[in-house]
Structures are given as C-alpha cells and as structure tokens.
Amino acid sequence: MAANRGQFGSRLGFIFAAAGSAVGLGNIWGFPTQAASNGGAAFLLVYLILAFALAYPVLMAELILGRYTHGNSVAALSGIARGPVTKVIGTGTGLLGILVASMILSFYGIVAGWMLGYTLSYPLDVVGASSAADWLTGFTMPRNLILMGVFMLMTIAIIMGGVKEGIERWSSRLMPTLIITLIALAAYVLTLEGAMTGLRVYLIPDFSKIFSSQLILSALGSAFFSLSLGVGTMLVYGSYISDKEHLPSIGAQVALIDVGIAVLAGFLILPVMYVAAERGVEIFSASGALLSEDTLILTVLPELFATMGTVGVALATAFFSLMTIAALTSSISILEVPVAFIVERFDWSRKKAAVVAGGLIASMSGAIILDFENLFGAVIALSTRYGQPLLGLLLCVFVGWVWQRNTLLAELKKNDPHVAEGLFWRIWPVYVRFVCPVIIAIIFYRSLV
Numbered sequence: 001m002a003a004n005r006g007q008f009g010s011r012l013g014f015i016f017a018a019a020g021s022a023v024g025l026g027n028i029w030g031f032p033t034q035a036a037s038n039g040g041a042a043f044l045l046v047y048l049i050l051a052f053a054l055a056y057p058v059l060m061a062e063l064i065l066g067r068y069t070h071g072n073s074v075a076a077l078s079g080i081a082r083g084p085v086t087k088v089i090g091t092g093t094g095l096l097g098i099l100v101a102s103m104i105l106s107f108y109g110i111v112a113g114w115m116l117g118y119t120l121s122y123p124l125d126v127v128g129a130s131s132a133a134d135w136l137t138g139f140t141m142p143r144n145l146i147l148m149g150v151f152m153l154m155t156i157a158i159i160m161g162g163v164k165e166g167i168e169r170w171s172s173r174l175m176p177t178l179i180i181t182l183i184a185l186a187a188y189v190l191t192l193e194g195a196m197t198g199l200r201v202y203l204i205p206d207f208s209k210i211f212s213s214q215l216i217l218s219a220l221g222s223a224f225f226s227l228s229l230g231v232g233t234m235l236v237y238g239s240y241i242s243d244k245e246h247l248p249s250i251g252a253q254v255a256l257i258d259v260g261i262a263v264l265a266g267f268l269i270l271p272v273m274y275v276a277a278e279r280g281v282e283i284f285s286a287s288g289a290l291l292s293e294d295t296l297i298l299t300v301l302p303e304l305f306a307t308m309g310t311v312g313v314a315l316a317t318a319f320f321s322l323m324t325i326a327a328l329t330s331s332i333s334i335l336e337v338p339v340a341f342i343v344e345r346f347d348w349s350r351k352k353a354a355v356v357a358g359g360l361i362a363s364m365s366g367a368i369i370l371d372f373e374n375l376f377g378a379v380i381a382l383s384t385r386y387g388q389p390l391l392g393l394l395l396c397v398f399v400g401w402v403w404q405r406n407t408l409l410a411e412l413k414k415n416d417p418h419v420a421e422g423l424f425w426r427i428w429p430v431y432v433r434f435v436c437p438v439i440i441a442i443i444f445y446r447s448l449v
C-alpha cells in the first residue's frame with residue numbers, strides 16, 4: 001500500500017498543509033467571536049491552556065498513528081488492534097470519523113460559499129454590477145446552492161491533484177498569502193478610532209468568567225475544531241509524512257501556528273467591532289451581549305466597510321478573500337479523509353474518489369440548504385459538539401491503551417533514537433492514557449447534562 005501512496009515533498013510543505021487544515025473559519029471567525037462573548041482574555045487564557053495541554057497531545061496521537069501505519073484512518077485504527085473486538089471498534093471509530101468529517105464539510109462548504117460570494121461582491125459593485133453583487137450577498141436558496149457548489153468544485157479539483165501536486169502545492173501558495181493579509185489587516189485596523197477599546201476587551205481578562213463551564217466547554221470545542229482533531233484529518237496527513245521527520249517538533253509547530261493565528265485574528269476582529277461601534281454600527285444585541293458569529297461577520301463587518309468608502313472596498317475584499325482561503329485549505333483536508341479511505345480500500349482512482357465523495361458531501365450540503373432552519377445548526381452541533389470530542393476520546397483510548405507501547409516507542413525512535421530519555425516520552429504517553437480521556441469524558445458528560 002505504501003509504495004504508491006502520496007507523500008509530502010518537504011517538511012515545510014507538510015507544515016503548510018497541516019497548518020492550512022488547522023487554520024480555518026474556526027480561527028478567524030469562531031475563536032475571536034467566542035472570545036468576545038466569553039470574557040475576552042479569560043477565554044483566551046483557557047483556550048491556550050486547553051490547546052497545549054489537551055489538543056496538542058491528541059494531535060500527536062493522530063500524527064504518530066498515521067505515520068506508523070501509512071494508511072487511511074480506518075486502516076490505521078484497525079491496524080493497531082490487538083484482537084477481533086478491538087479491530088471492530090477501530091474500524092467503527094474510523095468510519096464514524098469519516099461520517100463526522102463529511103458532516104463538518106457539509107456545513108463548512110455552505111459557509112465558505114458565503115465567504116466566496118462576499119469576496120466577489122465588492123469588486124463587482126465597484127464596476128457597477130450592483131445587482132450581481134446584491135445577489136451574491138443576499139440569503140437566497142439558489143445563491144446558497146450555487147456558491148456552495150462552486151466552493152466544493154474548487155475543493156474537489158485540488159484533491160484530485162493528489163498530496164504533493166494538489167494539497168501541498170495549494171497550501172504552500174495560500175497559507176503565506178493568508179498570514180500576510182491577516183497581519184496587514186490587523187495592523188491597519190489597530191490604527192483606527194475605537195480599536196483600543198476592542199484591544200482592551202481582548203486583553204484584560206474578566207476572571208469572574210474563567211471557571212464557567214460554558215466557557216471551558218466552548219474553549220475545548222474551539223480548540224478541537226481548530227486543530228482539526230478527531231475526524232482523522234491529521235491522521236491522514238500524518239500518514240503522508242516521511243519517516244525521517246521528527247514528529248513531536250513538527251506537531252508542535254503546527255499547533256503553534258494554529259493557536260498563533262487564532263490569537264492574531266483576535267487582534268483584528270475585536271478591535272474591528274469597536275471601530276464599527278465608533279462609526280455608529282450596532283454591535284450589541286438587545287440583551288446587551290456582544291453580537292457574535294453570523295451577525296458579526298455578515299452584518300457588522302459589511303456595515304463597517306460601507307462607512308469607509310474606497311478603503312472599505314479594498315479592506316472588505318482582502319478580508320473575505322482571507323476567509324475563503326482559510327476555508328479552502330481546511331476543506332481540502334476534510335475531503336482527503338474519505339478520499340484516502342476509498343482509494344485504498346476499494347482501489348478507486350483518486351479522481352473518481354474525489355468526485356464521488358465530494359459530490360455526495362455536496363448533496364448533503366444541498367439538503368441542509370433546502371431545510372436550513374432545521375438542519376444547519378443541528379449538523380454543526382452534532383458533528384462539532386458531540387462527534388469531535390467523542391472521537392478524540394476514542395482515539396486516545398486506542399493510542400493509549402490498545403496500541404502496544406513498544407511499537408509506539410519504535411515509531412518515535414525512527415528519527416530520534418534517544419526519544420525515550422526525552423521530555424516528550426516521559427509526559428505524552430501518560431497524557432493520552434489518562435489525562436486526555438478523563439478530561440474529555442468529564443467535559444463531554446457536562447455538555448450532555
């Protein structure tokens with residue numbers, strides 16, 4: 001199997017791809033808006049702790065398992081099983097991961113389609129095609145369907161190209177663009193009237209909120225979603241890493257970039273809200289809470305940009321391109337999960353697998369669009385609130401308890417003969433065995449009751 005599988009061409013290529021998967025709407029949209037409504041810096045602090053103490057060990061579990069088996073998520077989990085029972089559970093966990101990944105992509109593709117629509121609408125408006133621009137930003141069923149379809153076609157096209165020519169090549173082009181755009185936008189926004197108030201909200205913690213279970217739950221969900229955990233994305237990307245690479249350090253780099261970009265996005269989004277308030281845009285809801293999530297991105301920001309004339313058009317185009325790029329490098333990583341499985345399990349060509357899996361997921365998105373009211377929120381909650389933590393838990397149990405310790409150590413020794421004496425090996429195995437499953441279970445239980 002390993003012979004004709006794809007592989008990332010370079011370490012940097014892998015880091016761009018994995019960071020591209022991790023950095024997405026979750027970082028630039030989800031994290032800052034949740035921070036805004038959950039006590040600003042208090043949320044930031046809890047998020048940072050959870051990201052490094054819980055999400056990073058799970059990320060490592062996925063990367064190591066993927067690299068060891070050099071196979072898709074189902075093959076990997078059933079591959080380390082010790083008997084028929086664990087084999088069935090492993091296969092089931094892998095398949096559940098594929099299902100949850102598909103659910104995530106089905107709502108992600110819709111939101112990404114909106115981002116694409118907003119990106120195109122601003123330049124169209126400038127050249128006088130204002131009815132086309134209005135159509136692209138109006139919430140109608142045909143527009144939602146078409147934009148989602150276009151975005152899914154872009155995702156499918158990249159995945160058809162394969163690991164090196166598709167995923168690595170596009171992530172390496174798009175990620176630097178994303179980082180530069182984000183820094184430039186934040187730097188500009190910080191010079192505007194009102195920005196400092198937003199900065200204060202972001203950086204001065206409201207400690208009264210720090211132990212709220214709502215805050216901890218949102219921060220954990222945010223960290224898991226943001227690092228693309230549980231559904232097998234990182235496992236599959238890990239399976240394309242060369243045996244020469246030192247996994248703990250490249251995993252750490254990916255986690256650092258992901259967290260870094262979420263934090264950086266906070267320096268853009270929170271100040272932007274208060275700049276908008278300064279210009280008369282409503283940023284608080286009737287109950288006094290800060291407007292967040294969809295209203296923030298789809299109402300507050302466009303209203304702010306509208307007060308800024310030509311600069312506003314440029315800023316808006318840059319901002320929504322940033323969102324579209326972030327979404328694209330994530331969506332390809334999600335589609336790769338079912339595609340890798342189909343190619344290896346049923347021996348299909350990559351192109352056929354990408355078209356069929358992508359087409360099926362796009363029809364799921366279509367169904368959500370047709371019954372938006374009932375399905376959109378439900379699919380998000382089911383996949384990200386319950387699916388991802390549950391899968392993360394199962395993964396820890398597999399890597400911590402089912403996988404033989406010697407094989408695990410041998411895998412890590414491939415590029416670091418002294419790993420057993422290092423800090424990572426002293427801490428991480430205990431973490432995936434005890435700490436992660438217990439904490440995830442507690443948080444998960446609390447989210448149910």
Ligand code: PHE
Pocket residue numbers: 021022023024025026027104225226227228229231233330331333334
């Ligand atoms: N990490 C991505 C984001 O932050 C979303 C994602 C979730 C990607 C799960 C892959 C798997 O937007």
